[in-house]
Amino acid sequence: MLGELGELLCGECEGRRSAADITLFKSLGLGVEDVAVAHYLHGRALATGVGVQVELGGRRRLGD
Numbered sequence: 001m002l003g004e005l006g007e008l009l010c011g012e013c014e015g016r017r018s019a020a021d022i023t024l025f026k027s028l029g030l031g032v033e034d035v036a037v038a039h040y041l042h043g044r045a046l047a048t049g050v051g052v053q054v055e056l057g058g059r060r061r062l063g064d
Contacts, residue, residue, distance in 0.1 A: 005025070
């Protein structure tokens with residue numbers, strides 16, 4: 001069965017029927033997906049107390 005994620009979520013196509021079925025997800029590089037994953041992982045890191053905070057950047061002047 002072939003379908004897109006949106007079609008699956010709307011019930012327009014059938015999902016996996018057994019553990020032997022293969023699911024392939026092709027990401028199109030949408031920035032909103034990257035931000036959502038980063039947000040989720042940051043929350044999980046804070047909740048579990050793992051990771052290292054890194055300060056990025058430095059002093060910046062307006063217009064740079």
